[in-house]
Every structure is written in C-alpha cells, then in structure tokens.
Amino acid sequence: MRDLVARTALYDLVWSVPMRKLATQLQMSDRGLAKLCARENIPVPPRGYWAKLRHEKPVKKPAFGPAPDGHREWIPIAPPGSDLGAEGRDWLELKGARRSGAASTAEPGDLAEPEHDHDLHVCAWQVLGKARRVRVRTSELSPANRHREVERILTIGKENAWRFPYPPNPFRGPGPRRRLAFLNALFVALERLGGSATITDLRAEEIEVRFSQARVPCRLKSTYVRLASGERTERLDFHVIENGAWSRDRQVWKERRGLRLEERLSEILVGIVLAVELERREHDWEWYREDLRWREERRREQARLRNERQMQGRAELIQQARAMQDARAIRELVAAVGRGASGVDTRVASWQAWALEQAEAIDPVCGGRLSFELPD
Numbered sequence: 159m160r161d162l163v164a165r166t167a168l169y170d171l172v173w174s175v176p177m178r179k180l181a182t183q184l185q186m187s188d189r190g191l192a193k194l195c196a197r198e199n200i201p202v203p204p205r206g207y208w209a210k211l212r213h214e215k216p217v218k219k220p221a222f223g224p225a226p227d228g229h230r231e232w233i234p235i236a237p238p239g240s241d242l243g244a245e246g247r248d249w250l251e252l253k254g255a256r257r258s259g260a261a262s263t264a265e266p267g268d269l270a271e272p273e274h275d276h277d278l279h280v281c282a283w284q285v286l287g288k289a290r291r292v293r294v295r296t297s298e299l300s301p302a303n304r305h306r307e308v309e310r311i312l313t314i315g316k317e318n319a320w321r322f323p324y325p326p327n328p329f330r331g332p333g334p335r336r337r338l339a340f341l342n343a344l345f346v347a348l349e350r351l352g353g354s355a356t357i358t359d360l361r362a363e364e365i366e367v368r369f370s371q372a373r374v375p376c377r378l379k380s381t382y383v384r385l386a387s388g389e390r391t392e393r394l395d396f397h398v399i400e401n402g403a404w405s406r407d408r409q410v411w412k413e414r415r416g417l418r419l420e421e422r423l424s425e426i427l428v429g430i431v432l433a434v435e436l437e438r439r440e441h442d443w444e445w446y447r448e449d450l451r452w453r454e455e456r457r458r459e460q461a462r463l464r465n466e467r468q469m470q471g472r473a474e475l476i477q478q479a480r481a482m483q484d485a486r487a488i489r490e491l492v493a494a495v496g497r498g499a500s501g502v503d504t505r506v507a508s509w510q511a512w513a514l515e516q517a518e519a520i521d522p523v524c525g526g527r528l529s530f531e532l533p534d
Contacts, residue, residue: 169200169222176208199223288351289427294343294420299335305345308338311357337362337378337394340420347427353434369434372441375399376430394419396426398433408433464533471533478522485521488513 171180172195181188195202201220210217299308341362345355353369355376365376377397384390393413400406409429413419419426492513499506522528 165198165200165225166222168195168198172200172202173219177202197226199226285351285424285428285431289347289424292343292347292350292423292427294340294423299339299342303342305342307345307355307357308342311360311362312338314360334362336392337380340394340423341365341378343420343423344426347423348430351427351431353431367430367434369431370438372434372438374430374433374437396422398426398429408436467533474529478528481520481522485517485524488517488520492517 172191175183177191178188181191184191186194192202200222207217301309304312341357348355348367351369353367355365355367358364358366363378363380365378367374367376377399379395379397381393381395382390383393395413396411396419398408398410400408411419411422411426411429492510495506496510518524
C-alpha cells in the first residue's frame, strides 16, 4: 500500500524545500519526485530558483493548476510496502461519515466544524526528518547517558521493597538490557519531538506517551520463539494501543527474521505521533459533537418554553374574554332589573350600584387589567 498526500500539500512542499532534500525525506529519488509532479500537473521550481532566493532576487511562483483528468486530489507518494499513512486514511474515511451525520443536526452557520490539517503524511515525514538519526545503543545505558525514566525503573525495586514484592533482578541479562536500551532511545527521541513517556509497570512493558493534553498507551511485549537450532530467543513487539481500550491495537511492529525492532524505531516514532494526533482530533470532534448535542437540547428547551408562554398567553386571553362577557351579562341584568322595577326602591337601587361595581371590577378593559404584551 502506498501513502497518500494532498496535491495542495505537495505543491507547498515542493516550493518550500529543495527537491533533493524533499525527495530524501519522502524516501524517493529527486528524479522520481519530479516525474510524479509532472504527472500530477504540479509545477516545480526551475533551475537556479533557490540560488536567486538566497540572494534575495525576484522569483516567480507559478499558479497551482487543477488535477489532470482521471486523477484524484490524493497522490500516492511513499514507496510500496509503507503503511505510515494507512491508519490516517482509515481515520479520515470514518470521520468523514461521522462528520456528515453530526453536521446534519447543526443549523447553517451555527457551529463551525473542527479544522485540522488532514495531510497526516506531512506530519509523518516531519517526524522522520527529526528521528532519522536516532539509534538504539546498549552503551547508552551507562549512568551518564541513561534516561531518567529508565533510571527510575532500575531503582524502583530498592526504593519500594518494603511496600510490595519486587521481582528479583528483572533486568539482568542481554534480553532485558536490550529492552531498556530500546526504551532509552525511544524516550530520548520522544523528548526531542516535544513529548514524554512514563513506564507504568514493573517489567517495563506498559508505557504511556504524552504530548500536551493527549495521551497514548503503548506496550513493549516479549515473545520467545525456538529456532531451528533449538535455541530459544526473544523477539520484541511494539504495540500502539487505542486509548481507553487496552485490548485493541492501533498499530503493531513485530520483529521478523532479518529485521529487528531497533531498525524500525523511526517508524514507531511516526506511528506514536500519528496516534497522538488522531487522539487529539478525536477529542476535538467529540467536543464538537457534544457542543452540537448541547445546542440542540438548548434549542428544544427554548422551543418548549416558547410554547408554554404561547399557551399561557392564550389561556389568559380566553379568561379575559370570558370576564368581559360576564361583565356585559351583569350590566344587561342590572338594566333588565331597572326596567322591571316599579317606583323607587332603595334596596333595588343599592343592589344595582353594587352589581355595576362588580361588573366594572370583572371587566378587564374598564378595570385596567388588560395586557397588550405579546408572548415570545
């Protein structure tokens, strides 16, 4: 499988890094990179471009043209057999489906989606450029060159012997020493990349890598195999675990005949950094989906409150209309009593005055209780 890079990202890279240097970082020849750019209609710097740029002479950068017919925006760029970008592509496809589902509940212009540089392959070759010189050397386990985390795991048994039973001499011999040398080089390289790591168990198998707020668990496992000669040997496997699920691997590097784990340290560093980036993006999308849910719940609550206010205003209006009808009926009753009364009766006159006062009090228009405010 070949890794993919966006055409726009490759165009920016070609005009920001010399072709020979960029081709080396992308594990290609400069001629092969030039042919790839020609096929994809990507202009490259002409001869003398970088010299003019160094001497601050005017240079012209041609416009970026469209993709040729039948070509996609993602370009295969890494050598066959590389899997540095496979997980990134799977993640993009999965998140594309989730994004379409999440965005369907959002109103236009309501909430902007998280923006990321989805060209994970550029991140991969940047890590490769910084980690290319990293080597695993057993000689670096001397106290002067020993990483503080390796030093801690070597001394933890003596410091905490009274707290819990510690395995006797778990790092004696060439196998454990090789494990510590690998971890020592890994931790030093992670610090160069801006991260850190912590050993979380007593046998230096469980590791937690941190970059800013993102954390990725890893595991360095030992597998013992018996060779054809009958000799029993140890093989190391490095697992990048999906965060929150120790039973699920993101990526695994296994030793095989002729290829030791130490020779794949740069690939492991790339896998760790990409896993951290994927975790960070997953958290961003989770916050985005949570914000969408919260906004949707708030919209529903506001709609419910508006409906309640509408119903309450309607009930008050009906009550006022009925009160006005009652007041009108009382006035009609008083008038009818006045027409049917014979002579002057003080009791009837008093009752009429009282009844008219009650009608005035009931009538919302005359009583000043009529509200002209509209519900929201």
